[in-house]
Amino acid sequence: MKEVNLETSKREKTGKSSCRNLRNDGKIPAVIYGDKKEPNYICLEYLDIMKEISKTGFFSTIFNLNLNKKKIKVLPKEVQTDPLNDKPIHIDFLRVTAESKINISIPIIFINENESPGLISGGVLNTVRRKIDLICKINNIPEKLEANLKDLEVGSVVHMSDIKLPEDVSSVIADRDFTIATIAAPTIMKVEDEKPEEGEEDEEDQEGEETKEGKEDEEKEEEKKEGEEKKDDVPKK
Numbered sequence: 001m002k003e004v005n006l007e008t009s010k011r012e013k014t015g016k017s018s019c020r021n022l023r024n025d026g027k028i029p030a031v032i033y034g035d036k037k038e039p040n041y042i043c044l045e046y047l048d049i050m051k052e053i054s055k056t057g058f059f060s061t062i063f064n065l066n067l068n069k070k071k072i073k074v075l076p077k078e079v080q081t082d083p084l085n086d087k088p089i090h091i092d093f094l095r096v097t098a099e100s101k102i103n104i105s106i107p108i109i110f111i112n113e114n115e116s117p118g119l120i121s122g123g124v125l126n127t128v129r130r131k132i133d134l135i136c137k138i139n140n141i142p143e144k145l146e147a148n149l150k151d152l153e154v155g156s157v158v159h160m161s162d163i164k165l166p167e168d169v170s171s172v173i174a175d176r177d178f179t180i181a182t183i184a185a186p187t188i189m190k191v192e193d194e195k196p197e198e199g200e201e202d203e204e205d206q207e208g209e210e211t212k213e214g215k216e217d218e219e220k221e222e223e224k225k226e227g228e229e230k231k232d233d234v235p236k237k
Helices: 016-024 046-053 200-233
Strands: 003-010 027-034 037-045 062-067 070-081 088-095 101-111 124-127 131-137 145-148 157-159 179-184
Touching: 003 046, 016 027, 016 088, 027 046, 037 046, 037 062, 046 088
Parallel strands: 003 062, 027 088, 101 145
Antiparallel strands: 003 037, 027 037, 062 070, 070 088, 101 131, 124 179, 157 179
């Protein structure tokens, strides 16, 4: 489990205008809630929190927020972003303790792809789920889950039961063995150029020659008839 320490300061004012002023000063407004306590309205340095947001597993990282010389253990729950530039504008943190049990989404990574006969032969990895919702204590949050593709052929299916979970960690969905991924057959369509069958070209040439010869015979026949007609039209002396 990864833990990060961050310095914070208390917000004296709340509201849209106050939050806007904080952002203009290079800070991010945030709130800490949960554990049946009053919420704490705080702010963090923009660069400090952006460094953590850009890392993998931000939402499964435990933060120790230093506020007024006291450490508050929290888990990120939501990051609100500006719709125009996608920059964070507000963060919600959930206050937790060592005994807190939480629901959390953990990313899945696929390993040993180069040892899967199905993928080596051209199969395609069809990912159904990229994250799994788990129930666990905060001191037992896994950073990631692994799906092993070794020896899997085309048509193989990776189920939730194939994922090894840490002790005292369970899936939120417990009533079925749902699918994580499948290895599908390639769907490439081969397009072959149509080639004329043997003899077709010769037949076409032959038909052309026959047509030409037929026209020549017709022309000769017409000339012969015209000659005979002219001969008949000559007056007899």
